[in-house]
Amino acid sequence: MxxxxxxxxxxxxxxxxxxxxxxxxxxxxxxxxxxxxxxxxxxxxxxxxxxxxxxxxxxxxxxxxxxxxxxxxxxxxxxxxxxxxxxxxxxxxxxxxxxxxxxxxxxxxxxxxxxxxxxxxxxxxxxxxxxxxxxxxxxxxxxxxxxxxxxxxxYAAPAARRSAVRNDDADPALSERGMWDALDEGVDPTERRPDTEGR
CATH class of the missing domain: 1.20.140 (Butyryl-CoA Dehydrogenase, subunit A; domain 3)
Incomplete structure (x- = not known):
């Protein structure tokens, strides 16, 4: 563009x-x-x-x-x-x-x-x-x-992504990389997903 x-x-x-x-x-x-x-x-x-x-x-x-x-x-x-x-x-x-x-x-x-x-x-x-x-x-x-x-x-640096995960500035469930970063920081990425089970 x-x-x-x-x-x-x-x-x-x-x-x-x-x-x-x-x-x-x-x-x-x-x-x-x-x-x-x-x-x-x-x-x-x-x-x-x-x-x-x-x-x-x-x-x-x-x-x-x-x-x-x-x-x-x-x-x-x-x-x-x-x-x-x-x-x-x-x-x-x-x-x-x-x-x-x-x-x-x-x-x-x-x-x-x-x-x-x-x-x-x-x-x-x-x-x-x-x-x-x-x-x-x-x-x-x-x-x-x-x-x-x-x-x-x-394409942010790993440290910046992990900092965002700790500060709740980003949703780690949005990408696979974000999920791994969340797990590295001890955060459960599934807790941030809306419960769509049964829908």
């Missing part, structure tokens, strides 16, 4: 990079003195958070190799927050009634000189797809963090 999550995070980062280089909005202005002027705004110009978020997703993919347990859960929560930001960035361009005023502000022309504005939703759509991929990755990493704890307990 961790490998799949890392792959999805990498795909998300690549999609964001592509979206940041695409044209999101183009505006045409005319000041009455020369020819109308058209300026294209890329995704990086429209939203300067795209590239930093792409780098953050790549860092989260690398962090999946180094962290486990609660660290992995923290990374998954961080990715989930990033997906909300990405979803907002993509959807806001699609649903905004008029992108002209903001585009005019970004290209530093008076709103009164605007002749036309046009939006290209492909880049915004890629951003939404990247958000979905990152959200799936966050779910996979969260699940991997939970299953990793069980795997760590399975």
């Amino acid at each position: 961790i490998r799949i999550g890392q792959l999805l995070l990498t795909v998300s980062a690549v999609l964001l990079w592509v979206a940041s280089r695409m044209t999101w909005v183009s505006v045409t202005s005319f000041d009455g003195l020369g020819q109308p002027k058209t300026v294209a705004l890329t995704g990086a110009s429209w939203s300067n958070a795209l590239l930093p978020l792409a780098v953050l997703l790549l860092a989260a993919a690398v962090a999946g190799l180094a962290v486990r347990g609660w660290g992995m859960r923290a990374v998954a929560v961080l990715i989930a927050v990033v997906t909300l930001l990405l979803g907002y960035l993509g959807v806001s361009l699609i649903v905004t009634p008029d992108v002209g005023p903001r585009a005019a502000d970004l290209v530093q022309v008076p709103v009164a000189t605007l002749v036309a504005s046009d939006r290209n939703i492909v880049g915004a759509g890629l951003t939404v797809v990247a958000a979905v991929c990152a959200l799936v990755a966050a779910v996979l990493l969260m699940r991997a963090a939970g299953s990793g704890r069980a795997a760590a307990a399975k």
Whole structure:
């Protein structure tokens, strides 16, 4: 699951990079003195958070190799927050009634000189797809963090397993190894099993 999550995070980062280089909005202005002027705004110009978020997703993919347990859960929560930001960035361009005023502000022309504005939703759509991929990755990493704890307990050192048996932190009847550890410590593993005889 961790490998799949890392792959999805990498795909998300690549999609964001592509979206940041695409044209999101183009505006045409005319000041009455020369020819109308058209300026294209890329995704990086429209939203300067795209590239930093792409780098953050790549860092989260690398962090999946180094962290486990609660660290992995923290990374998954961080990715989930990033997906909300990405979803907002993509959807806001699609649903905004008029992108002209903001585009005019970004290209530093008076709103009164605007002749036309046009939006290209492909880049915004890629951003939404990247958000979905990152959200799936966050779910996979969260699940991997939970299953990793069980795997760590399975391969724990003998001293740690015996300590758990003495402290009643684990059920020695769950595995054959646990039963032998319990017997070594003088604990009867059958006492912890529910009585299912006759059922």
